[in-house]
Amino acid sequence: MNLFTEIRGTVIAALEAMMDADTLPAGLDLSNVAVEPPRDPLHGDMATNAAMVLAKPAGLKPRDIAEDLAARLADDPRIASAEVAGPGFLNLRLAPGQWHEVLRAVLAAGPDFGRSTMGQGRKVNVEYVSANPTGPLHVGHTRGAVFGDALASLLDFTGHEVTREYYINDGGAQVDVLARSVYLRYLEAHGQEVAFEDGTYPGDYLIPVGEALKSEVGDAYVGQPEEVWLEKVREFATEKMMGLIREDLKSLGVEMDEFYSEKSLYGTGRIEAALAELESKGLIYEGVLEPPKGKKPEDWEPREQTLFKSTEHGDDVDRPVKKSDGAWTYFAPDIAYHYDKVSRGFDALIDVFGADHGGYVKRMKAAVSALSDGRVPLDIKLCQLVKLYKNGEPFKMSKRAGTFVTLRDVVDMVGADVTRFHMLTRKNDAPLDFDFDKVVEQSKDNPVFYVQYANARVSSVLRKAAEAGIAADDATLAKADLSILSHEAELTLARKIAEWPRLVEIAGRTNEPHRVAFYLYDLASDLHALWNRGHDEPGLRFLQEGDAATSQAKIALARAATVVISAGLGILGVTPVEEMR
Structure with a gap:
């Protein structure tokens, strides 16, 4: 609902x-008419921009349209009032029973409340993490992993068919460096100093x-030249590193559907096939690029290369796909990989x-646009850096990793749930501070705690209801007399619950799972506010001693809130807690 x-x-x-009725011209485009929460809750429950967006194409004053629309909407029994504001905005107040029906819908649907068919089964590939297989994942990878995984869950929740994919960057020179590093450890295992x-x-x-x-090869590679062991050690090391990854x-609770090897593109004709597809469209040519803008590098010289005419698909400059010596550029296998998708x-x-991949955005979008004839959109989400702190000081690097703090370091210190939620408390393209002390702090300033505490509080109410002999299963609560819920603080919480399906669809359309985290914090705030008012106003407490019917109505409201909290946490990959420890 x-x-x-x-x-x-x-x-x-x-x-x-x-x-x-000819009070509006026929055939107006109504697609931009929206109904949304007003910026100021004091103005009403919902607001529509209908008069504002239709005034110009209708050739009428916005306020005239709004007044006619308000009169018609006022006849609807679900709408208590429709008031014109300013130049033509229309604010709506709903009958309280509408919020009660939302609560019943939540209790009936359970965790599927808010699930959308918006995606209509469209197949979406979400590629994330995709770190070089040269070591354990670091904290930067952690943010991308959490964001990508939550986004995939969000898209699934909004009716898409989602594939979670990891691109193994095992085709470049860095894997040779890995093999040489493992070989040194191999010699070390044989007692040699390296x-x-x-x-x-x-x-x-x-x-x-x-x-x-x-253990696998004994001393077979000791003292042998690189050409004897490099390829086999590279394969061995890559497999071990991918196991570690x-x-x-x-x-962190992340499971991929597909692991795609970059190396599989080389020597198989896949790169050539992708470039042939572009060439068939007249987008591959031999040419010379202009020198880089700004100060020209001293070693720059004009040289003919094989170029992709990416400017025809929105890029700033054409991009080389083959070097003057005949070797592929880094861009070529990426084109082939996306052609495969x-x-x-x-x-x-x-x-x-x-x-750090910001410079790749336009060229990759151009490649996908060209390869799919504009049919398949590519959205590239950049995750900004994470700064780690402990006791207010920058957190030092991991000895185990040698040069960075690992994903496992973070999870071992605060847990997967805290890590995942906090990584989504900022939009992906905004820097994120991760303070190991603050993310486990039990305060309102810590969104992880605040949302989990809301869920735990309602769990405690359900336990006490059971002890008091009050039936509080969802089916029973859905049949309670919810008209009892009439206080503004109760209706405020119900209104916030009603926003969940809308929020889900907005987040799914924009590929922004952080919106879910933000919403959950606001929902928890409204629940805590109602709970705290109950300290001074006993009539607002969720359990009313000696009055099972009233208790069930109030518990229904609290339970509906935690149904939504659990669904939202599920999208974020976080387990709801029933008790705070």
Whole structure:
């Protein structure tokens, strides 16, 4: 039950009636007519922009349209009043019974309340994390993993068919560096002293990999030249690192549907096929790029390269796909990978990148637009950096990783649920501070605690109701006399609950799961406010001693709130708690 959608339908019907009555011109486009919560709750329960968006195409004053519309809406029994404000905004107040019906709908639907068919089964590929398989995931990967996983769950909740995908960057030179680093640990396992030089990875996490390699091949590679062992050690090390990465993701509650290897694109004709597709569209040519803007590098010289005409699809400059020496650029396999996604029949693609990949956005969007003839949209979400603090000081790096704080460090210190929720308390493209002390602090300033505390409080009410012999299962609560709920604080909470289906669809359309976290905090705030008022006004307490009927009505309100909280936490990948410890 999406009450906002239902009332919008009423508004549209009234506007169509006005067109039939010739008080509005026929054939007006009503698609931009919206019904939403007013900016100031004192103005009403809902507001519509109908008169404002229709005034110009109708050739009428907004206020004249609004007054006619208000008169028609006032006849609807669900609408208590319709008041024109300012130049033509229309504020609506609903009959209290509408909020009571929302509560019944929540209790009847349970965790599926707010679930939407908006996606209509469209196939969406969400690619996230996709870290180089050279070590454990770090805190930056953590944010991308949480964001991507929550986004995938949100899209599933809004009716999309979602594939969660990890792109294994195992085709570049960094995997050779990994192999050389593991080889050093392998020699170390044989009792040799080694030195990590030339950019090799010194982290302790490679010690067991070197020992495992020794167990598998013995001393077969000791003293051997690189051409003997490099390829096999590279495969061995990549497999071990991906095992470590899978375990890291599992500790965070992230499970992928697909792991796609970059290496599988090389020597298989897939890169050539993708570029042939672009060439067939007249988008591949041999040319010379202009020098970089600003100060020209001293070693820059004009040279002919194979270029993708990405400017024809919204990019700033054309992009090289093959170097002058015949080697592929980094962009070429990325084109092939996204061509593979398009070929798999996805209706939309989403890539979650770190902030340092900002320069890749336009070229990748251009490539997907060209490969799909504009049919498949690509949305690229950039996740900004995470700054770690403890005791108010920047948190030091992990010895195990050698150069960074790992995902596992964070999860081990505060838990997966706290980590996931806090990573979504800022929009993905805004920097995020993660203070290990504050994220476990039991205060209103900590959204993780505040939302979980709301759920725990209602759980305690349900336990006390059971002890008092008051039936409080959802089916019974849905049949309670909810007209008892008439206090403004109670209706405020009910109104916030009613916003959930609308919020879900907005978050799903914009690919912004942080909206769910924000909403849950606001919902928890309204529940806590009602709870706290009960200290001074006994009639607002959820349990009314000796009055089972009134208790059931008030518990129904609280229970509906936690049904929504649980659904929202489920999208974020967070487990609701029933007791605070």
